[in-house]
Amino acid sequence: MSYQFYTLDISDHIATVTINRPPVNAQNGPMREELITIFESLGEADEVRVIILTAAGKVFSAGADIKERVGISAGAGEYARNNRIVRNFFDAVADCPKPVIAAVNGPMIGAGFVLALSCDIIVASETANFQMPEVNVGLAGGTAFINEHFGRSRARAMYFTGRSYPPSELYRLGIAEAVVPGEKLIEEAMTYAREIAAKSPLAVQAAKQAFINVKEMPVRDAYRYEQTLTVGLSKTEDAREAQRAFVEKRPARFVGR
Structure with missing residues (x-):
């Protein structure tokens, strides 16, 4: 376009x-x-x-x-x-x-x-x-x-x-x-x-959302919010691939899922 x-x-x-x-x-x-x-x-x-x-x-x-x-x-x-x-x-x-x-x-x-x-x-x-x-x-x-x-x-x-x-x-x-x-x-x-x-797009986007949303939160509440994002990310294919790649000492191949 x-x-x-x-x-x-x-x-x-x-x-x-x-x-x-x-x-x-x-x-x-x-x-x-x-x-x-x-x-x-x-x-x-x-x-x-x-x-x-x-x-x-x-x-x-x-x-x-x-x-x-x-x-x-x-x-x-x-x-x-x-x-x-x-x-x-x-x-x-x-x-x-x-x-x-x-x-x-x-x-x-x-x-x-x-x-x-x-x-x-x-x-x-x-x-x-x-x-x-x-x-x-x-x-x-x-x-x-x-x-x-x-x-x-x-x-x-x-x-x-x-x-x-x-x-x-x-x-x-x-x-x-x-x-x-x-x-x-x-x-x-x-x-x-x-x-x-080259990073997991899901993790990067979650991190940006965290930066936006935690600005006005007390630190205690902000960290709890970040933990909920981490729990969600841990269930994705990208997270499993990142962990396997780390253990196998190779570059990760992310698919955004």
């Missing part, structure tokens, strides 16, 4: 989704709705075990398309509809049952930064600076995402000033897994994707 704002390639259980809305991959309503559709489909695709989200051009995403924002009419329900689509756009990535690796090829600004933070793993190019300039255009979205990843002082300084920071800061703070030269970005993301795709 072809898309207006994205290209999609699936190979060896890895789906690569590439944002392609020149010149700076700014986000508008149709672009967001298309990504929601793509991720809903990939989440249910048995042949896909891990997803890489990257972008064409020199910018990962410059954030919300302000030209579209200016055209929203107050009192006509357009703000409510826009806000719902924006929420669903980020949730489609964050809640996708498959792990999502952001291969950030360039600047990630505002909603573009939030999109990267919605992924499970961030691998960034050395040119992938980040900023939250919402206050510069009279807006104030995204503080919840920033609070989740940064300490109080950095989060508020970043937001109130709209300053741009280098990707090395994401690595230093443990928010990005790796920062590499641009020509090695996809290779690095693929290295992680292949390693994940």
Whole structure:
């Protein structure tokens, strides 16, 4: 299937989704709705075990398309509809049952930064600076995402000033897994994707579900929840195959059952 704002390639259980809305991959309503559709489909695709989200051009995403924002009419329900689509756009990535690796090829600004933070793993190019300039255009979205990843002082300084920071800061703070030269970005993301795709897809998806669900739980309840997942996994063919492979000192062959 072809898309207006994205290209999609699936190979060896890895789906690569590439944002392609020149010149700076700014986000508008149709672009967001298309990504929601793509991720809903990939989440249910048995042949896909891990997803890489990257972008064409020199910018990962410059954030919300302000030209579209200016055209929203107050009192006509357009703000409510826009806000719902924006929420669903980020949730489609964050809640996708498959792990999502952001291969950030360039600047990630505002909603573009939030999109990267919605992924499970961030691998960034050395040119992938980040900023939250919402206050510069009279807006104030995204503080919840920033609070989740940064300490109080950095989060508020970043937001109130709209300053741009280098990707090395994401690595230093443990928010990005790796920062590499641009020509090695996809290779690095693929290295992680292949390693994940080689695991039991049932176990990996259960682990992602655990990460999502235990965030708001007390540790005691969270661990009990994880134990129920483990009990369910222990009854699968993949678990039995993993244990046999371990004993026999050979690579496991997972079938997703």
